Amino acid sequence: QVQLVESGGGLVQPGGSLRLSCEASGSIFGIYTMNWYRQAPGKQRELVAGITPGGSINYGDSVKGRFTISRDNAKNTVYLQMNSLKPEDTAVYYCNARQPLVTAWGQGTQVTVSS
Numbered sequence: 001q002v003q004l005v006e007s008g009g010g011l012v013q014p015g016g017s018l019r020l021s022c023e024a025s026g027s028i029f030g031i032y033t034m035n036w037y038r039q040a041p042g043k044q045r046e047l048v049a050g051i052t053p054g055g056s057i058n059y060g061d062s063v064k065g066r067f068t069i070s071r072d073n074a075k076n077t078v079y080l081q082m083n084s085l086k087p088e089d090t091a092v093y094y095c096n097a098r099q100p101l102v103t104a105w106g107q108g109t110q111v112t113v114s115s
Contacts, residue, residue, distance in 0.1 A: 001026055001027065001102075001104065002024050002025070002026050002027035002029070002032065002097045002102070002104045003024065003025050003026045003104070004022055004023070004024055004095045004096075004097060004104055004105065004106035005022065005023050005025075005106060005107070006020060006021065006022045006093065006094070006095045006106045006107065006108060006109040007020070007021050007022075007023075007109060008020040008021050008109060009093060009109030009110045009111045010110075010111070010112070011112045011114065012085055012111070012112070012113055013113070013114070013115050014085060014086060014087060014113055014114075014115055015084060015085065016085050016113070017081070017082060017083045017084075017085065018082045018085065018111060019079060019080065019081050019082070020036065020079065020080040020082070020093055020095075020109060020111075021077055021078075021079055022034070022036075022077065022078045022079075022080075022095030022106055023075070023076055023077045024076045024077070024078075024097060025076065027097075029073055029076040029097075030053055030073045031053055031099060032053065032097040032098060032099055032102075033050060033051070033052045033053065033097070033098045033099070034050065034051050034069075034071055034078040034095070034096070034097055034098075035047060035048075035049065035050040035051075035095070035096040035097075035098060036048040036049050036050070036069060036078075036080045036093060036094070036095060036096070037093070037094045037096055038089075038091035038092065038093045038094065038111075039091055039092050039094070039108075040088075040090060040091040040092075043091075045094070046060060047060050048060050048063055048067065048069075048080065048093070049063065049067055049068075049069035049080060050069065051069045051070070051071050051078065055071075057069055062088075063082075063089075066082065066083050066084045066085075067080060067081065067082050067083070068080070068081040068083075069081075078095065080093070082111070085111075085113045086113060087113050087114060088113075089111060089113050090111060090112050090113050090114070091110075091111060092108040092109065092110050092111075093108065093109050093110075093111050094106055094107075094108045
């Protein structure tokens with residue numbers, strides 16, 4: 001079973017940047033599609049970005065052009081570079097690993113965008 005640990009969240013001003021990291025352990029990282037989700041208070045969890053083992057990428061409409069997902073299979077880590085942050089990006093961000101029969105979640109990291 002894969003275990004996921006996120007880091008890199010925090011408080012940032014509007015227009016600023018943050019980079020989230022998610023380190024995986026306990027399984028073969030390279031076989032998983034890796035996703036970032038977020039959940040704001042009172043809202044449903046939504047997909048932010050995903051990257052397949054082959055490197056195909058998709059983004060949620062609200063973050064296209066501002067966020068970049070990447071993975072380093074040698075380091076068992078997936079990253080989310082977030083630029084031009086807006087107050088509406090404030091949420092708990094969760095890392096997700098997915099295979100056809102397996103899915104795993106990290107504990108989440110808080111991102112707050114506020115002046």
